[in-house]
Amino acid sequence: DVDEVDANQLKKWNEEQKAEKDKLEAIIAYEGQWLVSLFDDSKIDETLTLHIAKNETKHVYMESPMEGLIQFFKAMKSKQQTFHNIKAIPQSKGNASKQHDLLRQDYVWEMLTYFDSAGVHFWHVDFMVFSEFYATMFSSYGGILAYMVGCLERRFRMCFNSVEVDEKSVRSLLARLRSKDVKDAQIAQEQLDAIVQQLKDAKLIPEAYSDGIHTAIDECFKRCIENTSGVQEFGNQSSSEWMTSYAQYASEVPMKMQAEVDDMASRGDLSRIRPETFRGMSLLDSH
Incomplete structure (x- = not known):
């Protein structure tokens, strides 16, 4: 007015x-003007989607080497191809050759597969710089790092399914492992093994495995481990500094994840997702 x-x-x-x-x-x-193209999504497969989404290579913005690697990886996956189908580029040492070299490694392919299933979260973190990524993957510890990522991701995914796990029952079973009754302890161990196997076999709910959850966990890691003196003793269980940092981290992660779900609920986000996704996120606290 x-x-x-x-x-x-x-x-x-x-x-x-x-x-x-x-x-x-x-x-x-x-x-200049913004130009918008409309497509019939029922006629677009994954390969065409990747082509439409990629950055131009002959106009204003050139793909970075890391973007090129990710795009190449996704294009191969969309064609149901794996590292077995990647051929080396002879007599070449440029970025294109290095991209091929990376994707020919089974451990790199597996790690990128885990990264890709997490949406865009890992593609934009600080360490995903091509030169650094290439050097790390071909270093003496590149395979070890990829193996650790796989192990941790498989465990992490056990939280994002519709399997109901009652915390009180699990605690009771764990207590029975220390029972003097050998038979009872054996029964408890078998029941615990069955729960773990059920979680391993359960189908992942991708929508529950969200960027917000990843970010919440990253914040816990930075605050409780990366920015503390305990990071110098990473994984050393005989170090009091490490054990203190890890205990704080292990305590904060479930609370931070639950807080993220609660925030989604307060915003009304959970009312717009599929019932099985809602159920999976509601069960996070029990896992």
Whole structure:
């Protein structure tokens, strides 16, 4: 309403905001426009989707080597191909050759498969810089790192399914393992093994395995481990600094994950997802 605009607001509009508005209008009118293409998603397969989504290579923005690697990997997957189908580029040492070299390694392919299933989360983290990634994967510990990622991801995914796990029952079974009754302890162990196997075999609910959950866990790691002196003793169970850091991390992760789910519920996000996804996220706390 013009009547409600005072002199100071009008001055600010004329000196600051109007100039920006005019600049944007000029860009649209004379220098460029947004172009929108509409596609029938029922006629687009995964391969065509990747082609449509990729960055141009002959216009303004060139793909980075890491983007090229990810795009190459996704294109191979969309064709049901694996590292077995990657051929080396002879007499070449450029980024294209290095991309081929990386994807020919079974352990790199497996790790990228885990990264890809987590959406875009891992593609944009700090360590996903091509030169650094290439050097790490071909270092003496590249295979070990990929193996650890696989192990941790498989365990992590056991949280995102519709299997109901009663915490009190599990605690009771764990207590029975220390029973003097050998037969009872054996029965408890068998029941625990059955629960673990059920979680391993359960189908992952991808929508519950969200970027928000990953970010919440990353924050816990940075706060409890990466930014503490315990990181210098990483994994050393005889170190009090490491054990203190890890105990804090193990305590915060479930709470942070639950807080993320609670935030989604308060925003009404959970009411828009599939029933099985809702059930899987509701069971996070019990896992």
